[in-house]
Amino acid sequence: MDFPTIPITSKRILVVEDDGHLRERIVKTLEIEGYTVQQASDLATAVRYLQQLRPDLIISDMNIPGSNGAGFYQMVRGDPNWTTIPFILLAEGKKQKEIQIARDLGVEDYLPKPIDFDSLVRIVHTRLLRSAELQIALIDQAYLETIEVLANTVEGRDPYTHGHIGRVSMYAQWLAEALEWPKEQMRTLAFGARLHDIGKIVVPDHILKKPGDLTPEEWELMKQHPIAGGKILSNIKHLQDALNYVLYHHERWDGSGYPHGLAGRDIPIEGRLLAIADVYDALTTDRPYHPARPRSEVIQYLNLRAGVHFDPDLTPIFIQALEDRTRFE
Ligand SMILES: [Fe+2]
Numbered sequence: 001m002d003f004p005t006i007p008i009t010s011k012r013i014l015v016v017e018d019d020g021h022l023r024e025r026i027v028k029t030l031e032i033e034g035y036t037v038q039q040a041s042d043l044a045t046a047v048r049y050l051q052q053l054r055p056d057l058i059i060s061d062m063n064i065p066g067s068n069g070a071g072f073y074q075m076v077r078g079d080p081n082w083t084t085i086p087f088i089l090l091a092e093g094k095k096q097k098e099i100q101i102a103r104d105l106g107v108e109d110y111l112p113k114p115i116d117f118d119s120l121v122r123i124v125h126t127r128l129l130r131s132a133e134l135q136i137a138l139i140d141q142a143y144l145e146t147i148e149v150l151a152n153t154v155e156g157r158d159p160y161t162h163g164h165i166g167r168v169s170m171y172a173q174w175l176a177e178a179l180e181w182p183k184e185q186m187r188t189l190a191f192g193a194r195l196h197d198i199g200k201i202v203v204p205d206h207i208l209k210k211p212g213d214l215t216p217e218e219w220e221l222m223k224q225h226p227i228a229g230g231k232i233l234s235n236i237k238h239l240q241d242a243l244n245y246v247l248y249h250h251e252r253w254d255g256s257g258y259p260h261g262l263a264g265r266d267i268p269i270e271g272r273l274l275a276i277a278d279v280y281d282a283l284t285t286d287r288p289y290h291p292a293r294p295r296s297e298v299i300q301y302l303n304l305r306a307g308v309h310f311d312p313d314l315t316p317i318f319i320q321a322l323e324d325r326t327r328f329e
Pocket of ligand 1: 196197225249250
């Protein structure tokens with residue numbers, strides 16, 4: 001999934017140090033690395049900068065005019081607007097007491113004086129990178145939560161499938177972890193598994209909730225949901241990689257599935273993987289057309305249908321993953 005990467009070197013850094021010579025050296029070093037640097041020699045100036053233009057990182061001497069004993073650090077951490085800004089504290093290396101204060105306060109990073117400028121650059125870069133990763137993770141989490149609400153709204157129209165989306169996502173994740181999928185693929189899976197039935201929005205309630213067999217016309221409508229879901233997602237750029245889950249989770253290994261009737265490895269792996277998780281959950285929970293079946297019986301069924309409905313290589317891996325995860329239940 002494509003997310004913009006954050007150019008770390010375009011970040012703004014605030015340097016607070018009362019020793020003019022040292023401050024200049026720090027500023028020069030960081031500017032050569034491509035950072036935008038603001039500087040302050042006392043607490044009042046530093047706070048003014050913070051209020052005007054929120055920096056992406058702060059480097060500050062422990063004792064600055066207007067505050068000492070890491071008072072500036074505590075002020076920044078105590079303010080909800082500033083508390084997440086990475087903070088590097090410069091402590092007097094010879095003064096064990098200063099280092100101890102920094103440790104006691106839980107300062108994430110401190111550099112002893114005299115400063116090793118290579119270390120300074122490394123720490124700044126690592127901190128900014130970590131901070132950018134955290135921001136992306138938070139945005140990701142927000143997307144996922146939004147999608148979950150949306151998917152649950154569609155699912156919620158059908159009282160029998162309560163919790164289906166959460167469980168299918170979990171089973172699919174177990175299988176993907178057993179296959180040692182990389183992080184990026186796991187992330188797409190999290191979105192795809194939650195959205196797989198989003199196209200059911202086009203299926204009327206009376207069909208979705210019907211306890212008996214569907215008429216051929218109703219069934220035709222039901223079979224539209226992967227395509228309908230694909231259409232909904234096609235306009236959302238960052239969800240394009242999740243399309244394979246939506247489009248292909250009802251295809252079958254022998255070619256008898258829908259909507260395209262693809263067979264074998266022509267079915268994208270995402271569809272083959274989700275099909276197993278989807279059916280496993282459908283059979284182990286109560287549905288209008290059948291009561292929940294015991295797990296052992298469903299595993300037998302999966303084995304029987306491997307190479308017919310399900311990918312014959314993925315099925316045993318799924319069963320093994322299921323047994324590993326639920327051994328202590
Ligand atoms: Fe479906």
